[in-house]
Amino acid sequence: MRVLVFGGTGMLGRSVVGEARRRGYPALGLSREQGDITQSDVPRQWVERFRPQVVVNCAAFTRVDDCEAHKEQALEVNGHSVAHVVAGAQSLGARLVQVSTDYVFDGRGTSPYPNDGRTGPVSVYGESKLLGEQEALAYDRSLVLRVSWLFGAGAGNFVTTMLRLARQGMNPLRVVDDQVGGPTYTRFLARALLDLAGAEATGVLSYQNREAVSWYGFAREILRQEYPAVAVEAVKTEDFPRPAPRPAYSVLDVSPTEAILGRPVETWSAGLAHYLAEIG
Numbered sequence: 001m002r003v004l005v006f007g008g009t010g011m012l013g014r015s016v017v018g019e020a021r022r023r024g025y026p027a028l029g030l031s032r033e034q035g036d037i038t039q040s041d042v043p044r045q046w047v048e049r050f051r052p053q054v055v056v057n058c059a060a061f062t063r064v065d066d067c068e069a070h071k072e073q074a075l076e077v078n079g080h081s082v083a084h085v086v087a088g089a090q091s092l093g094a095r096l097v098q099v100s101t102d103y104v105f106d107g108r109g110t111s112p113y114p115n116d117g118r119t120g121p122v123s124v125y126g127e128s129k130l131l132g133e134q135e136a137l138a139y140d141r142s143l144v145l146r147v148s149w150l151f152g153a154g155a156g157n158f159v160t161t162m163l164r165l166a167r168q169g170m171n172p173l174r175v176v177d178d179q180v181g182g183p184t185y186t187r188f189l190a191r192a193l194l195d196l197a198g199a200e201a202t203g204v205l206s207y208q209n210r211e212a213v214s215w216y217g218f219a220r221e222i223l224r225q226e227y228p229a230v231a232v233e234a235v236k237t238e239d240f241p242r243p244a245p246r247p248a249y250s251v252l253d254v255s256p257t258e259a260i261l262g263r264p265v266e267t268w269s270a271g272l273a274h275y276l277a278e279i280g
């Protein structure tokens with residue numbers, strides 16, 4: 001399976017390229033400089049050159065708070081430009097995996113969001129990613145894969161932030177306990193993404209690691225493993241005002257994904273153990 005990845009130098013893109021190559025698939029990951037999806041012809045040109053069976057779009061404007069002040073750019077990169085990637089995939093009849101997010105929901109749910117559940121983004125980032133989903137779904141060979149709270153090699157993330165603050169001597173660390181979701185290891189996600197692409201899954205699916213936990217609970221586990229002497233103090237979202245509102249409840253229904261994969265999704269604690277070993 002030949003795999004072409006836009007946003008291939010980002011945190012998830014690297015994992016997808018790495019996993020594809022481990023399987024022996026020819027895989028090409030493009031940086032923004034090489035494969036800027038806002039340029040209408042660029043995705044199609046790469047598809048014609050590389051001739052993939054699967055195109056994975058990991059390219060995105062991911063700085064959630066900056067999206068609030070740069071709405072046009074967010075809508076362009078995360079929304080409208082997905083149509084260029086679709087056109088590229090379509091030109092060869094390749095499958096497309098469009099990576100999306102839990103932020104398409106409003107966060108007021110109390111049970112895992114079904115894939116056909118009512119969306120209602122509360123941030124510009126969420127709105128722009130929802131637009132990207134709609135662009136992708138105009139093509140019948142697309143899979144929109146909603147994911148959440150990623151951590152993995154090659155980029156700063158929540159785990160590296162906690163470790164850095166602990167290393168710098170901050171004690172206690174203050175972390176919100178009123179946002180609940182599914183921390184997700186990019187290597188596990190990359191495996192599932194390629195398996196779903198191989199199974200020719202289409203429509204909307206979700207992938208996040210189990211079990212649901214708050215940022216506070218996740219931080220406690222990170223610190224317990226690496227800096228047991230550092231305390232974690234639970235605080236509220238309102239204690240950390242930020243430009244973009246965060247959904248309070250971000251748990252996705254992964255059971256349809258598990259049915260296609262024929263296995264349960266992995267736990268975030270297993271992912272964390274792998275990741276801590278990976279970064280040494």
Ligand SMILES: NC(=O)c1ccc[n+]([C@@H]2O[C@H](COP(=O)([O-])OP(=O)(O)OC[C@H]3O[C@@H](n4cnc5c(N)ncnc54)[C@H](OP(=O)(O)O)[C@@H]3O)[C@@H](O)[C@H]2O)c1
Binds near residue numbers: 101
């Ligand atoms: N991180 C999370 O917790 C999280 C949660 C839910 C969903 N997601 C989604 O998962 C996907 C991957 O996220 P990530 O965390 O791996 O993000 P990331 O590390 O920020 O990577 C994003 C990649 O997109 C590239 N990019 C930006 N603008 C581009 C453009 N116009 N054309 C082509 N490439 C462009 C970036 O290149 P430069 O570095 O050169 O700008 C970078 O390689 C995104 O769709 C994101 O919305 C992420």
